[in-house]
Amino acid sequence: MSAASASGDPSAKHTKRRPRFVGWRFVLCALAAAVILAALVRAFLFDVFYIPSDSMQPLLEPGDRILVSRTAYDTEQIQRGDVVVFDGRGSLAPLHSGRPAVADAAVTVGRWLGLAGSDTVYVKRVLGVAGDHVSCCSDGDPRITVNGTPVDESYVYPGDTPSDSAFDVVVPDGRLWLLGDHRSVSADSRSLLGAPGGGLISTERVIGRAERILWPLERGTSIDRLSLGAEWNTEK
Template identity: 85%
Template structure:
């Protein structure tokens, strides 16, 4: 049978198929637009990060998905007490993973989907900002001090000391002193004492501020901003 009738019009069979094709094309275009929009939002405004370790317990548990504001510090400075997500390459992680490019791509996709953590992106709490002298600890006071003022740290994991080893650093301009809340399990600024940079993380490496636990639903809650001595004067 001819694909067209004697009058030259398309057959009924072909006329019925066209709406189905148009429908699928619309669905694919809508999905592509949604993916592009999500990529733009996550690249410039908000992102979701998977927590792979217990270094920020009890605030964050392994498997948590955390909403991070990428614009948090576009109009204000990073503050002591903020929980920040940062790129640790060159400080807590090597500049290159050493994995094949395909494996790196798979890790990136898994992280983007919230199914896996990253071995170069970390979440820690800001303890010292530019100009601060951060030290720990003395026989008289086992607490961390910032500019001579002891910190009360209710967020630290129960049973942990403020730090298992001492340090005394002054934070230069453009750098941060970061620590995990689960001090005995956290690789943080203390881990790089004596290394180039002295464990002080560049503010340019900060991706954003952790604002909310999204998943699992039973743990969904806002991450409160703490003010650790905002009124203190820094030592220059």
Template identity: 65%
Template structure:
């Protein structure tokens, strides 16, 4: 009798283990190809995104259309915003990656910012009214954190082909393209490093909301257009 009772229990555990492995595999496939979840660790994108938010990111958002000014993008900052290697060793990197995958912690190399300039744009700070200009046109930015200036740091850049100029909405709390002007690449992020576009806040529940694609109040023309 004991043997016959143990076999169903063992088979039951095997089924549970197999189902768990299959669920993780399917989740991994979905998150690597279509939708992924990211944890927001900082205040750099307030008021749109707050520290502790979990967001659903579409990896296919830009498969059929280009990245536009005003878009909020999640991107891999290695080689631009962050070093290519953490220097902490493979074991620490693996533990950190697992924690990030389960949405328990934020990533040291993955960022979320807003696209201010695309290839060919000249982005400057600031005009006589204290506004950023893109290709000589003042940029209205209703998304900027209340009380923040568009930028205290002065700059004048032209975005190269295949690159983006990115800034956080909470300008006084955001480390973004402005802080990398003297670094290789000049603070510009390669478009191929863009992971996708946030489409939903999924946690906390009181902030559960869709994130429609943003547009800037005015879309300046490129030079010569």
């Protein structure tokens, strides 16, 4: 037995424990790097959103997690038929939640982890882009028309009518007309008729395009881009 061991030299014990401490430090640094990388990816490339409601059935079910491309519209235009995620503050949601800051932080963490939805972020389908004349339910015709042409909406929730309220709008530059697929329960552009902005959502509020259902695994599938009259000429 060495003199250092026999005397209970604390420096010897410290030397023995150092590798374990270094190992934990490495693990913590690796975890921190992974979190930072994930945050950067989700902030600039792709994000994951939790679906809290049934407003986009049958395409999206409550509890689904969807992958959203934040760069989808960096090189192309938003098209009719796209399913987009957008910040609804100032339109479908109040600018301020009214909750304490701690509660807001908890909601943000839950949304980031994919465990909860957001009360300011929405997912809807684009029915009208800049220059489009979108209307419904006039002259006894129950269909939605874009620039005078009826839209084939076989994707709408079975049994729903195209809209339970009439509307007739022309979409200005920088705005979108958005509807949920489950029309009878969806709060969308129709909910803001008569309000400032008239239900037209700013393109600057669009976070990205929904690309795929990630969870549950048995529902995992890509979210197709529907071509809703991409060939139609817009009215001037």
